[in-house]
Amino acid sequence: MKQKIAALAFSLALISQNATAxxxxxxxxxxxxxxxxxxELFTQFNQLFAQEWDAKNKTKFEIxxxxxxxxxQARAVLEGLQADVVTFNQVTDVQVLHDKGNLIPANWQxxxxxxxxxxxxxxxxxxxxxxxxxIKDWDDLVKAGVQVVFPNPKTSGNGRYTYLGATxxxxxxxxxDKAKARDFAKALFSNVPVFxxxxxxxxxxxxxxxxxxVLVTFESEAYGIRHEAGEDKVDVVTPSVSFLAEFPVTVxxxxxxxxxxxxxxxxxxxxxxxxxxxxxxxxxxxxxRDAAVTQKYAAQFPAVTLVSAKDFGGWDAISKExxxxxxxxxxxxxxx
Numbered sequence: 001m002k003q004k005i006a007a008l009a010f011s012l013a014l015i016s017q018n019a020t021a022x023x024x025x026x027x028x029x030x031x032x033x034x035x036x037x038x039x040e041l042f043t044q045f046n047q048l049f050a051q052e053w054d055a056k057n058k059t060k061f062e063i064x065x066x067x068x069x070x071x072x073q074a075r076a077v078l079e080g081l082q083a084d085v086v087t088f089n090q091v092t093d094v095q096v097l098h099d100k101g102n103l104i105p106a107n108w109q110x111x112x113x114x115x116x117x118x119x120x121x122x123x124x125x126x127x128x129x130x131x132x133x134x135i136k137d138w139d140d141l142v143k144a145g146v147q148v149v150f151p152n153p154k155t156s157g158n159g160r161y162t163y164l165g166a167t168x169x170x171x172x173x174x175x176x177d178k179a180k181a182r183d184f185a186k187a188l189f190s191n192v193p194v195f196x197x198x199x200x201x202x203x204x205x206x207x208x209x210x211x212x213x214v215l216v217t218f219e220s221e222a223y224g225i226r227h228e229a230g231e232d233k234v235d236v237v238t239p240s241v242s243f244l245a246e247f248p249v250t251v252x253x254x255x256x257x258x259x260x261x262x263x264x265x266x267x268x269x270x271x272x273x274x275x276x277x278x279x280x281x282x283x284x285x286x287x288x289r290d291a292a293v294t295q296k297y298a299a300q301f302p303a304v305t306l307v308s309a310k311d312f313g314g315w316d317a318i319s320k321e322x323x324x325x326x327x328x329x330x331x332x333x334x335x336x
Contacts, residue, residue: 007157009250011297011326013209019137026260027060027224027259027264028062028267029061029084030064030137030261030264031064031081031082031083031085032046032064032085032087033062033067033073033076033085033087033197034067034086034088034200035069035070035088035157035158035225036069036070036200037158037198037200037203037217037218038067038087039065041281042063042087043065043282044280044284045277046063046065047332048277048280049186049267049268050063053264053267060150061264063268066083068300069151069156069157069197069199070090070156070158071092071155072155072156072198073086073114074088075306077101078100082259083255084106084251084259085250085268085288086250086252087247087249087269088157088248089157089218089247090248091246091309092319093157093248094108094248094250095108095315097252102250102256103253104251104253105197107255112249112269113273113289114246115246115248116249116250117246118249118269118273118281119247119278119286119287120245120247120286121158121218121220121245121285121287122161122218122240123158123217123218123219123239123242123245124219124236124237125163125214125216125224125234125236125237125238126206126216126222126226126236127189127212127213127214127234127320128213128233128235129231129234129279130215131235133193133213133221134242135237137169137240138165138169138170138239139169140185140214141166141188141191141216142184142187142191146213147192147193147212148188148212148213148215148216149196149206149211149215150192150195150199151199152196152324155192155198156196156199156202156326157245158199158202159195159220161218162217164312164318165216165243167181167184168241168243169184169239169240169241169242170184170185172275184296185328186332189333190307198220200221203215203225204219205274206232207225207229219301220286221285223285223300224285238304239304240304241304241305241306241307242306242308242311243306243308244308249269250270252265275290275292277295278290282294282297282300283295297319
């Protein structure tokens with residue numbers, strides 16, 4: 001009997017050791033949960049990273065992708081989607097992973113340069129070839145008879161930046177008068193025939209379905225559309241004022257620690273700041289952080305005045321005043 005007990009104890013010890021060894025073995029893949037118009041960028045970047053990782057580590061590595069509206073993706077991660085990294089298009093969608101899920105630390109923005117934002121963009125305009133409605137600035141988007149396409153600010157970071165860009169322009173135009181800026185945003189919303197849930201769906205509405213006179217989307221998406229659709233189909237118009245759209249990234253600590261994927265996940269995000277990563281970012285019409293790459297691609301990026309979240313009192317203030325339940329955006333929806 002004692003021999004059987006000893007044998008059983010030995011077997012359990014082996015199982016325990018094997019389980020520990022299995023748990024400690026780093027996975028051969030990570031999941032990047034991202035916003036919906038980043039598909040092309042990360043398809044290319046994933047190939048670049050995997051090639052470099054495989055050559056260095058003598059292994060086959062896979063980066064899996066999930067795309068959707070940035071805020072919707074954040075909710076999915078909170079509800080259990082096992083993201084090793086997130087690459088979102090607004091700070092609040094990352095911050096909520098700490099505030100509501102305790103998935104990342106409070107200091108997540110200090111772990112990588114530029115507040116953990118390796119590139120940036122802003123809302124700009126895509127119009128039909130020849131610009132038949134003579135769209136030049138935000139003023140033209142609130143005129144009667146102009147149909148404007150952009151995604152729902154309640155579900156899409158792209159849509160939120162559009163609202164903030166229009167509001168920033170209106171505040172400058174009307175000398176800081178918030179009531180007039182709100183009326184301006186209301187007039188803009190009234191010209192929207194359909195609110196899609198994300199930026200890529202809005203692109204489909206404008207390009208494939210032929211709805212609207214102007215699409216408001218990230219500059220990166222705008223030039224991507226012109227590249228894909230053809231310069232004979234659409235033009236890009238840069239407004240005089242827009243809103244800085246930073247693209248924050250982080251490892252999801254609770255996930256990478258459970259999967260033992262922190263090393264690969266961290267290297268993946270750091271590679272976005274590398275010269276090759278920054279060049280690929282610029283080639284996809286996002287604005288890079290690297291000074292040398294910025295200078296190299298300066299000709300493709302028109303000058304624009306950018307207002308930032310800090311100019312609006314920070315993201316907490318923005319969320320409370322504009323996007324919380326019952327705040328200005330909800331009031332505009334009800335009364336538009």
